[in-house]
Amino acid sequence: MPNRRVVKDSKHETLLEALAELTVKLKPHTQLPSERQLSEDFGVSRMTLRRAIDVMQSRGYIYTVPSKGLYVSEPRLVKTSDVTSLSEVLRHRGSDPRTKLHLADRIHASDEVAKALGLRKGEWVYRVEQSFFDAELAMATETAYIPTEIAPGLLEQDLTASLSSILAQHYEKPILRVQYRVRSVIPEEKFRERLGLAVGAPTFEFFAVGITSKERSAFLVVSYKRGDKYDLNYQLEL
Amino acid sequence: MPNRRVVKDSKHETLLEALAELTVKLKPHTQLPSERQLSEDFGVSRMTLRRAIDVMQSRGYIYTVPSKGLYVSEPRLVKTSDVTSLSEVLRHRGSDPRTKLHLADRIHASDEVAKALGLRKGEWVYRVEQSFFDAELAMATETAYIPTEIAPGLLEQDLTASLSSILAQHYEKPILRVQYRVRSVIPEEKFRERLGLAVGAPTFEFFAVGITSKERSAFLVVSYKRGDKYDLNYQLEL
C-alpha cells in the first residue's frame, strides 16, 4: 500500500515543484523547452502541463510569447505570491507570546457587523480581540466577529490557532475565499495605543469577510496594521 | 465574409456572457444545471465549459460543491473585479479638465528609479507629474518615470491619454502586468498640497511597475491617493 498523502496529490501540483526547480536554476529570459517537449519529459499530457504553466505564469515565474516559447521571468520587487500580506489575518502564528488576547466574549451584532456577516442586527456573535507582536513590537491588532451559530463553543477553543483552521477542523466550515477592503487611516485611540503608535501615525485598516464553501460569511475581521511596518504587494494581470 | 471582431473571439469568452446572463436572473444559492448538461446546451465540450466556469467562479458569480453541483453566488460587498482600484494608475481618463499636468521633462534616473526600472543610475528617463480631479476635488497625484529608450518622443504625445495605451499604440510595448506595492503614509508636503489635504492626513502610496510582454519594465508610477476617498477591494482565493 503506497503511503499517499491524504489531502492533495494532483499531477499538475506535483508538476509545479518540478517546474519551479527547473526555473530557479535558469537565468531570466532563458527559453524553456516547448510545451510539447516538457509534457513528454514529465510524462504527462500537454493539457496537464499547460495547467501547471498557467499557474507558474500567474505567479510570475514564467512568461509566454505566442508562437515563440516559454521564458523564465526576472524576479521582480518582492515576489508577490497570491496569498501574501493578508495571510496573517487568517494565520495567527502558533501559541507563542507573540499573540496577546485582549478580549473574548459574545455580543449582539451591530448594524455594521450584521450587514457584513449577512445577519440581522442583534443576533449573537462571538467577538475576539487580539494583537500580534514581533519581538516586543506590536505589529497589528484585530477584532474578529463570528456568528455563534456557525461555531458554537468557539470561545472554548485554543484561540491562538488560526481562525480559519479552527473553523475548518472543528466546525467543518472551510474558508474558500476572503473578500477584503483596505483603507489608509489614522486609527482611533484604542487601537493606536495597542500598537504603541504616535498620535497621527498612519495605519492600514483591513475589513475582511471570510466565506465558506456554502457561500456563508463565517467571520468578519477588522484589523489595524502599522503603516510603517507593512507593505502590501500585488500583481495586476492585464 | 463574416464581420468578425478583430481582437478576441474565443468560445469560452462567449460562454462567459451566456453564463452571466443565466446567473443574474437566478436567486443566490440556486443550483445550476450540471456541467455535462450545460456543455450540451451551449454546444461545447465539457472542458471548454469548465474553463468558463472557472472564470465565473474566480469572479465570484458561481460557487461549486464537489459531488453536488454549481450554485449561484450571493453578491458580496463591492464586487471586486480583478482589475479595480489600481486601474486608474493606468487609465487616466480622457482629455478633460479632470487632469492637471504639473510637469513633463527628461531627467537622469535616481537610484530608486533606476532600480525599479532595471536601468543604471543616471540613464535618461522621462518624468511626468499629474494630478487627477473629480469635480474640483483632487483625488490623486502621481509621478511617472519612463525610460527614454522605451518611448522616444513620449513628451510630444497627448499625455492625457492612458500611459499604457500610449505605450501599446505608439510604441508597440503592450503592458502585460503591473506589480505594485501599497503603503499607508502621511505624504510629503509637495503632494499633500496638490491634494489639498490637511497636515497629517493619511494617504495610500502606490509604487507601480508596468511590465511588457518581453519582461521589460516600461514605467514606474509613484502615486498618492487620498485616504478618505479610496477603498482598495480585493478577493483572496484559498
Added chain:
DNA sequence: CCATTTGACTGGTCTATACCAAGTTGGCAC
C-alpha cells in the same frame, strides 16, 4: 545575390473520452 515561398516549429484553443471520489437515491432483504 536577394526576394519569396514553404514548412517545421511555437503557444493557444477546443473536442471527445475516460476515470475517480463523494454525495444521492432507490430498491431489496430482513
Added chain:
DNA sequence: GTGCCAACTTGGTATAGACCAGTCAAATGG
C-alpha cells in the same frame, strides 16, 4: 418500517488528438 448496498449523478482530473495563427529559418526561384 429499517438498514444496507448498488447504481447513478455530481464536480475534479487527466488523456490524446486536432486545428489555428503567428514565428522563423531553410529551401527555392528569379
